[in-house]
Amino acid sequence: MKYPAQKVKAFIEASFLAAGSSTEHALLASQALLAADLRGVDSHGIARLSGYIRLWQQQRLNMQPNMNIVHETPSTAVLDGDKGAGLVVAQKAMDIAIEKARVAGSGWVAVKNSNHFGIAGYHAMKALNHDMIGISMTNASALVAPTFSIDRMLGTNPIAVAIPANNEPPFVMDMATTPAANGKLEVCERLNKNIPQGWAQTKEGATTTDNRALKSGGAMLPLGSDREHGSHKGYCLGAWVDIFSAVLSGANYGPWVPPFVSFLSPPPNPVGDGIGHFIGALRIDAFRPADEFKQHMDNWIKAFRKARPIKGQPKVQIPGDQERTIEKERLTTGIPIHSSVMEELDKLSQTLNIKPL
Amino acid sequence: MKYPAQKVKAFIEASFLAAGSSTEHALLASQALLAADLRGVDSHGIARLSGYIRLWQQQRLNMQPNMNIVHETPSTAVLDGDKGAGLVVAQKAMDIAIEKARVAGSGWVAVKNSNHFGIAGYHAMKALNHDMIGISMTNASALVAPTFSIDRMLGTNPIAVAIPANNEPPFVMDMATTPAANGKLEVCERLNKNIPQGWAQTKEGATTTDNRALKSGGAMLPLGSDREHGSHKGYCLGAWVDIFSAVLSGANYGPWVPPFVSFLSPPPNPVGDGIGHFIGALRIDAFRPADEFKQHMDNWIKAFRKARPIKGQPKVQIPGDQERTIEKERLTTGIPIHSSVMEELDKLSQTLNIKPL
Numbered sequence: 001m002k003y004p005a006q007k008v009k010a011f012i013e014a015s016f017l018a019a020g021s022s023t024e025h026a027l028l029a030s031q032a033l034l035a036a037d038l039r040g041v042d043s044h045g046i047a048r049l050s051g052y053i054r055l056w057q058q059q060r061l062n063m064q065p066n067m068n069i070v071h072e073t074p075s076t077a078v079l080d081g082d083k084g085a086g087l088v089v090a091q092k093a094m095d096i097a098i099e100k101a102r103v104a105g106s107g108w109v110a111v112k113n114s115n116h117f118g119i120a121g122y123h124a125m126k127a128l129n130h131d132m133i134g135i136s137m138t139n140a141s142a143l144v145a146p147t148f149s150i151d152r153m154l155g156t157n158p159i160a161v162a163i164p165a166n167n168e169p170p171f172v173m174d175m176a177t178t179p180a181a182n183g184k185l186e187v188c189e190r191l192n193k194n195i196p197q198g199w200a201q202t203k204e205g206a207t208t209t210d211n212r213a214l215k216s217g218g219a220m221l222p223l224g225s226d227r228e229h230g231s232h233k234g235y236c237l238g239a240w241v242d243i244f245s246a247v248l249s250g251a252n253y254g255p256w257v258p259p260f261v262s263f264l265s266p267p268p269n270p271v272g273d274g275i276g277h278f279i280g281a282l283r284i285d286a287f288r289p290a291d292e293f294k295q296h297m298d299n300w301i302k303a304f305r306k307a308r309p310i311k312g313q314p315k316v317q318i319p320g321d322q323e324r325t326i327e328k329e330r331l332t333t334g335i336p337i338h339s340s341v342m343e344e345l346d347k348l349s350q351t352l353n354i355k356p357l
Numbered sequence: 358m359k360y361p362a363q364k365v366k367a368f369i370e371a372s373f374l375a376a377g378s379s380t381e382h383a384l385l386a387s388q389a390l391l392a393a394d395l396r397g398v399d400s401h402g403i404a405r406l407s408g409y410i411r412l413w414q415q416q417r418l419n420m421q422p423n424m425n426i427v428h429e430t431p432s433t434a435v436l437d438g439d440k441g442a443g444l445v446v447a448q449k450a451m452d453i454a455i456e457k458a459r460v461a462g463s464g465w466v467a468v469k470n471s472n473h474f475g476i477a478g479y480h481a482m483k484a485l486n487h488d489m490i491g492i493s494m495t496n497a498s499a500l501v502a503p504t505f506s507i508d509r510m511l512g513t514n515p516i517a518v519a520i521p522a523n524n525e526p527p528f529v530m531d532m533a534t535t536p537a538a539n540g541k542l543e544v545c546e547r548l549n550k551n552i553p554q555g556w557a558q559t560k561e562g563a564t565t566t567d568n569r570a571l572k573s574g575g576a577m578l579p580l581g582s583d584r585e586h587g588s589h590k591g592y593c594l595g596a597w598v599d600i601f602s603a604v605l606s607g608a609n610y611g612p613w614v615p616p617f618v619s620f621l622s623p624p625p626n627p628v629g630d631g632i633g634h635f636i637g638a639l640r641i642d643a644f645r646p647a648d649e650f651k652q653h654m655d656n657w658i659k660a661f662r663k664a665r666p667i668k669g670q671p672k673v674q675i676p677g678d679q680e681r682t683i684e685k686e687r688l689t690t691g692i693p694i695h696s697s698v699m700e701e702l703d704k705l706s707q708t709l710n711i712k713p714l
Contacts, residue, residue, distance in 0.1 A: 073462030075432035076643040104461050105430030110644050149673045151664040161597050171600065173593035179586045198586050205667030223580060223587050229536045229555050230580050236530035236676050237594075239661075240518050243528065247653045248644045254660050271656060286433040287467050287605045296604045299628060303611050304596075307508040310562030316506045319593050 001342065002334030003357060008046055009034045011345070011357040015049055016085075018352035019056050020063040025088045032087040035122040037335045040326035043183030044119045046337065050344045052085055052115075053352070054262035061085055061115050067092050075104040078249050079111045083274060086117030090136065090277050094126045097281040101132055105286030110249035113273035116140065116260045120160035121174030121323070127162060127281045128170050131290040134162040135280035139245040139252075141259040144178055145219035146239075147232045150205040152219045153254050156182055157241035162320075164284065166294035168301040172320030177237040178220050185211055185220075198225030244278040251276030358699065359691030360714060365403055366391045368702070368714040372406055373442075375709035376413050377420040382445045389444040392479040394692045397683035400540030401476045403694065407701045409442055409472070410709070411619035418442055418472050424449050432461040435606050436468045440631060443474030447493065447634050451483045454638040458489055462643030467606035470630035473497065473617045477517035478531030478680070484519060484638045485527050488647040491519040492637035496602040496609075498616040501535055502576035503596075504589045507562040509576045510611050513539055514598035519677075521641070523651035525658040529677030534595040535577050542568055542577075555582030601635040608633030 009030045016026035029052075037045030055061035065084025069077050077096050081089035093109040100107025117123060120136045127134025140155025156176040163171040176182075180199050188195045194209035202208045203217035207226070214220065222234025246253035251272040258266035258275060284290040307316045330336075337345075342357070349356040366387045373383035386409075394402030412418035422441030426434050434453050438446035450466040457464025474480060477493045484491030497512025513533040520528040533539075537556050545552045551566035559565045560574035564583070571577065579591025603610035608629040615623035615632060641647040664673045687693075694702075699714070706713040 071643075071645065073640070073643040074460070076462035076639070078644050103431070105433035106463060106465055108463055108639065146661060146664060146673050148666050148670040149664040150667050153661060153664050161593075163600055171596070173597060175587075175590040175593055177590075179581060179590075196585050201667075205670070223590055224536060225582075225586050228553050229582050229586070230532075232674070232676075233532040233534075233536075233580055236518075236532055239528070239676065240530060243520055243654070243657065247650060247657060248639075248641075250645055253653070253657055271653065282433070282465065282605075283430070284605075286428075286430040287435050288428065288607055293604060296610070296628065297600070300600065300604060300610055304503060304510060307503060307506040307510050309505050310507055310558075313505040313562070316503045317589070319589075319596065 001339075002336050004334050005034060005038060005331055007357060008037060008335050011354075012046060012049055014354045015053060015348060015352055016063065018354050019053055022064065025063070028091050029085055029087040032091065032118040032122050036119045038327045038330050039119065039121070039323035041119050042336070043181065043186070046335075046345070047341045048116070050348050051260055051262065053348060055115065055260070058262050060258070060262070060266070065089065069096065075100055075106050075108060077109045079109050081111055081114035081274065083113055083115070086115045086138065086275070086277065089114040090117040090123045090138070090279060091126065093277060093279040094123050094134065094136070094281065097279050098127060098130055098132060101281040101283045101286070105283055107281045109279045110244065111277040111279065112246070112249035112251035114251070114275055114277055116275065117277055119174060120158040121162065121172055123279060124160035124162035124174070125170070125172060128164045130281070131164060131284050133164070133282040133284065135282075136160045136277065137241040137245055138277040139242045139257055139275055141257045142255045143182060143214060143220045144222055144238055145201065145205070146235045147222065147227055150201075150203060150219065151255070154235070154238040154242055155257060156220065157238040157245075159237065159241060163297060164294055165297035165301055166291070168298045168318075169324055170320060171297065171301065171318060172323065177223050177234055177241060179223055179225055182214070182220065185214060241278070246272060246276035248278065249276045358696075359693050361691050362391060362395060362688055364714060365394060365692050368711075369403060369406055371711045372410060372705060372709055373420065375711050376410055379421065382420070382442075385448050386442055386444040389448065389475040389479050393476045395684045395687050396476065396478070396680035398476050399693070400538065400543070402692070403702070404698045405473070407705050408617055408619065410705060412472065412617070415619050417615070417619070417623070422446065426453065432457050432463050432465060434466045436466050438468055438471035438631060440470055440472070443472045443495065443632070443634065446471040447474040447480045447495070447636060448483065450634060450636040451480050451491065451493070451638065454636050455484060455487055455489060458638040458640045458643070462640055464638045466636045467601065468634040468636065469603070469606035469608035471608070471632055471634055473632065474634055476531060477515040478519065478529050480636060481517035481519035481531070482527070482529060485521045487638070488521060488641050490521070490639040490641065493517045493634065494598040494602055495634040496599045496614055496632055498614045499612045500539060500571060500577045501579055501595055502558060502562070503592045504579065504584055507560060507576065508612070511592070511595040511599055512614060513577065514595040514602075516594065516598060520654060521651055522654035522658055523648070525655045526681055527677060528654065528658065528675060529680065531680075534580050534591055534598060536580055536582055539571070539577065542571060598635070603629060603633035605635065606633045
């Protein structure tokens with residue numbers, strides 16, 4: 001079934017309000033989750049709403065966070081998210097980054113004591129309206145084995161970079177540092193399809209096509225899939241995100257990152273507070289006039305669009321194209337929500353005593 | 358044959374001096390090239406010396422650059438490299454980034470009008486002694502096809518991040534945004550060995566094991582190798598580096614980046630000046646006390662070293678381990694230089710009228 005974006009957003013907002021969020025935070029959270037659904041990242045949208053609420057019920061997520069800058073310089077800050085929803089905390093971090101960039105040319109905010117922040121791209125894109133480049137990263141609970149290991153040590157740790165253009169739409173990359181996001185394994189499982197070689201390994205470290213590899217104690221592989229194809233580079237990227245998000249901020253890193261799912265307890269002996277994000281804003285005209293830059297971005301984008309396709313393959317895409325196409329469609333036709341998610345949402349509406357979706 | 362590091366460095370220094378470099382710049386250039394040879398990146402060390410000199414002979418490289426900050430804010434700057442050797446220009450950029458980070462917490466320098474800067478890792482590592490994190494990126498002439506295309510649109514555009522630890526050695530990632538660096542194809546060609554599937558494609562865009570794929574009009578593939586394994590993510594990373602290095606600074610980007618090799622002319626109708634770099638420094642204590650951070654880095658590194666290896670595989674490495682091992686060995690046993698490179702260097706010593714290596 002498909003549901004209009006406005007209804008989906010209103011339901012998310014009502015849920016956060018019922019759980020004690022302020023009006024402002026409920027709005028911010030609903031915008032971030034809706035963005036995932038609109039852009040086609042179904043695993044990170046309303047499908048996760050019940051998960052956030054369950055974390056709140058377990059007092060692992062604070063609906064009334066008192067967010068606090070614990071340290072700062074003209075271009076940097078550390079934000080303590082006070083266990084708030086990452087959906088809200090990361091937006092506060094981007095607001096700080098943008099303010100700092102206004103004065104100092106760039107702003108960089110490391111965040112601790114947070115929770116999952118939804119899609120990385122949404123937070124990076126908040127800088128675009130200010131003629132700034134936005135960057136966002138987050139760590140996440142460990143699912144990925146470093147090259148040569150059987151142990152899950154890193155999350156799928158995404159990197160997003162949003163860069164404004166002039167007449168062309170913005171360049172928006174938003175990528176997990178693995179060949180495929182975890183959600184794609186679950187899709188294969190639902191469809192009873194094998195996963196491609198190179199996405200995951202068994203618990204002994206052998207490459208596998210088993211869509212239940214993770215559930216059987218295996219691990220996801222870093223981008224590059226194997227050593228010969230550069231998996232050590234994917235491991236580097238995931239490690240970079242982990243260190244910037246959590247070691248700079250004072251959050252948990254590596255195998256200590258607490259899980260999103262409420263049925264798993266956080267690892268014992270935490271090395272920091274909650275999960276971490278790293279959020280940045282770069283003012284374009286801290287480098288060159290914004291108009292000039294954006295005209296060159298148009299030129300860059302046009303040149304790449306004109307690159308000749310391989311026979312029988314689609315045209316070259318600009319990062320963000322696919323998500324924009326889906327968003328345009330879903331704004332008209334509505335957001336598809338899987339029946340299993342709808343069942344959860346119906347239960348949620350009873351628990352929270354709000355109108356069903 | 359192997360040559361002592363000091364002799365290699367002295368020969369490079371003498372070559373730059375003979376070409377008109379200042380004492381300071383000749384020293385900087387020799388240190389950057391030597392670092393590549395010591396760390397095992399043979400393609401980027403003294404093997405490239407003749408290439409730099411040839412560019413100078415063609416007046417495409419200026420040995421007496423008047424480097425100039427053309428725009429700045431408290432945490433950002435654009436540096437015009439005045440066609441200097443990237444080996445030197447990027448070090449100047451890192452000096453500026455470090456100075457800005459001292460005052461503003463972070464410093465970010467986009468560089469235009471430069472040339473190839475050697476290994477990215479060397480420039481990033483310059484921040485380490487200041488209790489800072491160093492970042493460096495550069496674009497390069499187009500060898501890589503974006504996902505779905507036959508056209509070479511991006512260089513192997515590397516990203517380096519150097520992060521200090523306490524008792525452990527620093528975390529130093531330095532990676533091309535392709536499965537393998539271009540130099541590895543040449544090694545396969547010399548050994549008459551096939552390249553693995555997933556490194557390159559033919560000029561029609563078919564995957565290939567031909568080690569001469571590039572020379573036959575083919576292209577390198579982005580990290581991830583194919584769409585199913587996330588090549589669109591490698592394409593995103595390479596594009597990000599290109600835009601930060603060149604669109605922010607005003608250098609050439611995408612297919613307009615001038616080649617390093619002197620027998621190829623720069624593409625017509627340039628869209629900027631020379632090639633571009635993006636250099637950053639983040640002061641650790643702009644986020645949290647440096648000692649605290651470095652102790653957590655030690656903990657991070659130890660945890661990853663302890664990750665259980667796959668049976669029959671090596672232990673998990675920390676980014677930078679491999680290069681450090683090679684450097685330690687080569688400082689003792691010397692730097693291996695291929696006979697074909699030595700022939701070139703002999704000719705160079707005659708051309709420049711300096712003592713042979």
